[in-house]
Amino acid sequence: xxxxxxxxxxxxxxxxxxxxxxKEIAEKLSVSEDVVAKRVEVLSDTREKILIVDDEPxxxxxxxxxxxxxxxxxxxxxxGAMAFDLLRSDIPDVILLDVMMPDMDGFxxxxxxxxxxxYRNIPVIMLTAKGEIEDKVGGLxxxxxxxxxxxxxxxxLKARIKxxxxxxxx
Amino acid sequence: MFARKSRWNAxxxxxxxxxxxxxxxxxxxxANTEVEEQFIEQFKQGxxxxxxxxxxxxxxxxxxxxxxxxxxxxxxxxxxxxxFELIFANIYEKSKGFYVIEYADENGTIISGYPEENTPLxxxxxxxxxxxxxxxxxxxGETYITDPLTTFEKELAIYVWVPVYVGEDxxxxxxxxxxxxxxxxxxxxxTENPAGYIYLINDHARLLYDSxxxxxxxxxxxDIVNEPDVSRLExxxxxxxxxxxxxxxxxxxxxxxxxxxxxxxxxxxxKNQQWSVGVVTPLWYVESLVQSIYIKQxxxxxxxxxxxxxxxxxxxxxxxxxxxxxxxxxKSKTSELERSNDYLQNANRKLKELDRLKNDFVSMVSxxxxxxxxxxxxxxxxxxxxxxxxxxxxxMLDLIIRNIDRQARMxxxxxxxxxxxxxxxxxxxxxxxxxxxxxxxLQTVEKQAxxxxxxxxxxxxxxxxxxxxxxxxxxRVFVNLLTNAxxxxxxxxEVEISVTDxxxxxxxxxxxxxxxxxxxxREKIFDKFYQVDSTATRKAGGTGLGLAIIKGIIDRQGGxxxxxxxxxxxxxxxxxxxxxxxxxxxTEIEQY
Numbered sequence: 001x002x003x004x005x006x007x008x009x010x011x012x013x014x015x016x017x018x019x020x021x022x023k024e025i026a027e028k029l030s031v032s033e034d035v036v037a038k039r040v041e042v043l044s045d046t047r048e049k050i051l052i053v054d055d056e057p058x059x060x061x062x063x064x065x066x067x068x069x070x071x072x073x074x075x076x077x078x079x080g081a082m083a084f085d086l087l088r089s090d091i092p093d094v095i096l097l098d099v100m101m102p103d104m105d106g107f108x109x110x111x112x113x114x115x116x117x118x119y120r121n122i123p124v125i126m127l128t129a130k131g132e133i134e135d136k137v138g139g140l141x142x143x144x145x146x147x148x149x150x151x152x153x154x155x156x157l158k159a160r161i162k163x164x165x166x167x168x169x170x
Numbered sequence: 171m172f173a174r175k176s177r178w179n180a181x182x183x184x185x186x187x188x189x190x191x192x193x194x195x196x197x198x199x200x201a202n203t204e205v206e207e208q209f210i211e212q213f214k215q216g217x218x219x220x221x222x223x224x225x226x227x228x229x230x231x232x233x234x235x236x237x238x239x240x241x242x243x244x245x246x247x248x249x250x251x252x253x254f255e256l257i258f259a260n261i262y263e264k265s266k267g268f269y270v271i272e273y274a275d276e277n278g279t280i281i282s283g284y285p286e287e288n289t290p291l292x293x294x295x296x297x298x299x300x301x302x303x304x305x306x307x308x309x310x311g312e313t314y315i316t317d318p319l320t321t322f323e324k325e326l327a328i329y330v331w332v333p334v335y336v337g338e339d340x341x342x343x344x345x346x347x348x349x350x351x352x353x354x355x356x357x358x359x360x361t362e363n364p365a366g367y368i369y370l371i372n373d374h375a376r377l378l379y380d381s382x383x384x385x386x387x388x389x390x391x392x393d394i395v396n397e398p399d400v401s402r403l404e405x406x407x408x409x410x411x412x413x414x415x416x417x418x419x420x421x422x423x424x425x426x427x428x429x430x431x432x433x434x435x436x437x438x439x440x441k442n443q444q445w446s447v448g449v450v451t452p453l454w455y456v457e458s459l460v461q462s463i464y465i466k467q468x469x470x471x472x473x474x475x476x477x478x479x480x481x482x483x484x485x486x487x488x489x490x491x492x493x494x495x496x497x498x499x500x501k502s503k504t505s506e507l508e509r510s511n512d513y514l515q516n517a518n519r520k521l522k523e524l525d526r527l528k529n530d531f532v533s534m535v536s537x538x539x540x541x542x543x544x545x546x547x548x549x550x551x552x553x554x555x556x557x558x559x560x561x562x563x564x565x566m567l568d569l570i571i572r573n574i575d576r577q578a579r580m581x582x583x584x585x586x587x588x589x590x591x592x593x594x595x596x597x598x599x600x601x602x603x604x605x606x607x608x609x610x611x612l613q614t615v616e617k618q619a620x621x622x623x624x625x626x627x628x629x630x631x632x633x634x635x636x637x638x639x640x641x642x643x644x645x646r647v648f649v650n651l652l653t654n655a656x657x658x659x660x661x662x663x664e665v666e667i668s669v670t671d672x673x674x675x676x677x678x679x680x681x682x683x684x685x686x687x688x689x690x691x692r693e694k695i696f697d698k699f700y701q702v703d704s705t706a707t708r709k710a711g712g713t714g715l716g717l718a719i720i721k722g723i724i725d726r727q728g729g730x731x732x733x734x735x736x737x738x739x740x741x742x743x744x745x746x747x748x749x750x751x752x753x754x755x756x757t758e759i760e761q762y
Contacts, residue, residue: 056541056544056545058541058542058545058569058572058573059541059544059545059548061545061549061565061569062544062545062546062548062549062552062566062569063548065549065552065558065562065565065566066548066549066551066552066555066556069552069556069558069562100537129536129537129540150540150541150543150544151540151543151544151546151547151548152544152547152548153547153551154547154548154551154552154555155551155555
């Protein structure tokens with residue numbers, strides 16, 4: 001919420017003075033210049049944003065690089081709790097959610113996302129090993145928009161991302 | 171259920187016992203009544219025969235007296251000069267029972283008699299108007315007996331008149347013999363029991379003799395009888411008519427209570443006299459004679475009852491113990507079943523648990539194997555599709571190689587785990603110097619430690635320490651624990667190894683000052699695929715099997731491993747290992 005007001009204030013200042021520097025904004029809002037710079041960058045980033053939630057760093061890196069090469073803005077979180085932390089400042093256009101994670105698994109994260117009115121409309125694609133869907137029926141029932149079986153085909157993942165984004169824009 | 175059954179048994183046995191007892195009592199009482207009836211009948215017969223004896227006795231007694239006088243009364247020639255005095259004396263002395271024997275001449279004057287003091291000599295019958303019997307015998311020429319009369323001495327007596335003749339028909343007077351009834355009774359009536367009494371009445375119901383109440387003698391029996399009992403009157407009636415028989419009646423005793431009595435009566439018919447003798451016995455006396463039979467009967471019944479009770483309780487006891495045995499058997503069988511049921515349920519639970527563990531293991535293994543595959547696939551597809559920067563390409567290739575290594579390690583670890591769990595892990599014991607092992611291990615992790623600026627301190631015992639164990643496996647234990655310690659220790663942190671000699675075993679500790687492990691996680695740390703670190707802090711490479719494998723290695727050699735930790739202060743992994751790994755331990759391990 002704090003960040004939202006901060007964003008609004010930054011936007012307001014930018015409208016009033018289009019050539020205002022980040023330093024000036026920081027002074028006016030009495031926050032650090034770094035924060036303002038970061039927010040400005042985020043606000044000016046027009047790429048579609050994808051959040052990957054996965055506890056395997058190598059899996060994240062590979063997917064992240066591939067999607068970044070396609071022009072997506074990719075952010076990542078190592079587990080459910082970190083994902084919710086991140087969501088407070090960044091609202092992604094789509095979430096890739098790994099199922100098999102310690103502490104809070106992907107189904108639980110998805111369920112909590114869909115229960116929250118702020119995040120309800122973010123499309124969620126579950127990344128799951130084959131069989132997990134059958135084991136825990138409800139991957140789609142709990143509100144996931146789509147799922148991809150690991151190890152996935154990169155083209156297929158990209159196609160599914162595009163599909164859910166288009167569906168969301170409609 | 172069984173208690174109710176045994177109660178029913180007891181009730182049935184009780185009922186049967188009661189039936190037996192009541193039938194014995196019924197039969198006993200019935201037998202007593204019959205015995206009593208029989209006995210009374212017998213007693214009556216005895217009493218009747220007694221009455222008959224008395225009757226015959228009286229007749230015989232009197233006949234004897236009269237016959238003597240009659241013999242004497244026919245004189246062939248003349249009246250003796252002494253007027254029979256001598257003969258009278260002879261008769262009187264020889265034949266007891268006479269009060270007096272007199273002789274009256276044809277004029278009716280008593281002229282002689284014996285004993286003299288009882289003889290009213292010179293007493294004339296005509297003058298005293300007592301001539302009726304004298305006249306009767308004179309006319310009939312036969313003996314005549316008067317009804318019992320009261321003598322001068324106030325005794326009841328009979329007068330026997332015998333006509334005296336000389337020759338064929340020369341009437342010369344009469345003999346008068348006075349016989350006191352008392353005298354007759356004394357000679358002929360013997361009282362057999364003290365409770366009863368015997369009486370004698372004549373045909374006018376006049377009481378001639380009564381063994382119990384002498385003061386009533388002479389009175390009319392109908393006047394004496396004060397009881398309104400009709401049967402008594404009937405009996406007296408029958409006696410006066412000269413009938414014989416027996417019967418019963420009730421009479422008041424001296425205390426005024428009505429008493430049942432049985433009577434036998436018999437006529438005494440003698441000459442012109444007709445009397446009747448009655449023998450009376452109270453019923454209680456008769457019953458008292460049967461009493462001993464009753465007592466024996468009662469004793470018999472009691473013994474029988476006691477016997478039946480004994481048998482009954484014995485049967486009840488047998489039934490009860492039978493039930494108890496049955497019950498015990500059912501109980502033991504039930505508990506056996508319960509035990510086996512418990513055992514089966516337990517086994518089932520264990521099997522389910524094992525099945526669940528197996529499924530969990532399989533799904534974790536599949537996940538762990540797929541994860542590096544996913545990363546490799548994604549990165550290789552990405553490189554194939556896109557002309558990427560050399561930098562990114564380098565990164566992707568590193569990632570692929572890293573994941574291939576990881577996959578290979580995972581397969582090795584899985585094989586090790588499988589060997590440990592099935593007891594097929596091979597140990598090749600040899601003499602190894604612990605210091606050499608630690609040095610070798612340190613060389614392996616040297617780079618990792620250097621990268622993080624971590625200083626590793628080592629503490630050994632002063633003397634060189636050699637143990638017999640599998641060298642490669644011990645190195646693996648040290649390397650694994652050191653790798654973990656370095657991984658969780660912050661940059662420029664500190665890791666310390668210390669090895670201590672404990673005689674028959676060694677103890678090695680690897681301490682770090684990293685983030686520590688919470689108590690909850692400490693419990694699971696040696697489980698397969700359990701990883702303490704959450705996603706953010708984990709660096710690629712761990713299989714989650716390392717600690718499970720080294721625990722397996724140490725446990726199989728008869729050692730132990732445990733962890734102590736304090737959150738944010740660091741953890742200490744300590745293991746103990748026997749110095750000598752014996753041959754039998756291996757066989758045991760092989761067989762495991």
